[in-house]
Amino acid sequence: MILLIYFTLKYQTIKKIEGITWDHSRAFPPLVAVAQRYEELHPGVRIHWQKRSLDEFGHKPINQLIQDFDLIVIDHPWAGFCFKRELVHDQKLLLSPEQWNDLEQNCVGQSFKSYVYNDQLLAIPIDTATPVPSWRPDLLEQNDLQLPHTWEELITIADKKQAIMPGFDADLFLNWLMLLYALEAHPFESMEDIADKEKGIEAAMLLKRLAEPMPKEMVNWNPIIIAELMTQANRFIYCPFAYSYNNYSRPSFVRNPIRYGNLIHLNGKPLRSILGGTGISISSACKETALAVDFSLYCAGAAVQSNIYTYAGGQPVRREAWQNNDLKVFTGGFFEGCYEAQQNALIRPRYDGFVNLQKKAGVIIQQFVMDEIAADKMWNSIATYYRESRK
Secondary structure, three states: OOOHHHHHHHHOOEEEEEEEEEOOOOHHHHHHHHHHHHHHHHOOOOEEEEEEOHHHHHHHOOOOOOOOOEEEEEEEHHHHHHHHHOOEEEHOOOOOOHHHHHHHEEEEOOHHHHHEEEEEEOOEEEEOOOOEEEEOOOHHHHOOOOOOOOOOHHHHHOOOOOOOOOOOOHHHHHHHHHHHOOOEEEEEEEEOOOOHHHHHHHHHHHHHHHHHHOOHHHHHHHHHHHHHHHHHHOOOOEEEEEEEHHHOOOOOOOOOOOEEEEOOOEOEEOOOOOEEEEEEEEEOOOOOOOHHHHHHHHHHOHHHHHHHHHOOOOOEOOOHHHHHHHHHHHHOOHHHHHHHHHHOOOOOOOOOOOOHHHHHHHHHHHHOOOOOOOOHHHHHHHHHHHHHOHH
């Protein structure tokens, strides 16, 4: 019998899938772990994952990846770019109605909806996140501080140089969008104007005022660096909004865990941040489409999301995982702490041209926040970039 199994495995055709994700413990290890288990359940299948930087994940054009990878972990703003160029499969055509309904009904917030663009499905969601507050509970207690609930209270903590936020270009842009929505600036409703000019400048002024007491090197800090700084040293106590990483609230992952919560209020209303997270898209060059879909659904299923995926470092998209009591304890209260903010997160625009706008406009906002350019120059540059992105 053993000999028979040996020859069967030796001479059977091996189906291979290549995938690429981004470089972090939240992204790479869970997919490797899930792929390993999938291979054990499906002899004759090999799924190999590679990784790239977070910035490449957000901004490197997908057309540079499709010939080398079958599975591409992707963010929802790429939808218009990808479908216009036929770079990925429309997975609506590859799912049964039951599979579609399961994902639609059981992904947290608008995570599934964010990948549906012009009645096409860009990716099967596996991960979700949004900018939320984080803090060191031990340092709050030591410094006799209370968590801020309003923008004014946030400024008080910032002025004590105890708060920090990501100053990376894309993060500043997305947090600026959050404030545009809060100020009812009607972003993206016009093809000519990105938002109301007066409120657009007001939103940038809020970020600039918040950043004044913060170190200038924050312009190089993305949410991962912020979380690393907060958990490895005692310099910063509070971050008002950065994309969440449940890894850093796990006592098993860091020495000084942070906690995550829901967003503060501005003008009497809770902020709604800009949805992140990831999904698995399938390259148009993929030769094992059925296998690619099956693995993606396996990874996005309730059983895997609530077990292997999350315990291996992932941040699941499934509601069943977010409501799992064992996972709440395992992640230091992460899932209950910021669930409301995740439910209320807003979808980014997905038209072809938005991703480039996000990067270019973010650099301009960064320059304004760092007091390198005036408000009018900032606005005029963003307005120009926006109109160009809509062409």
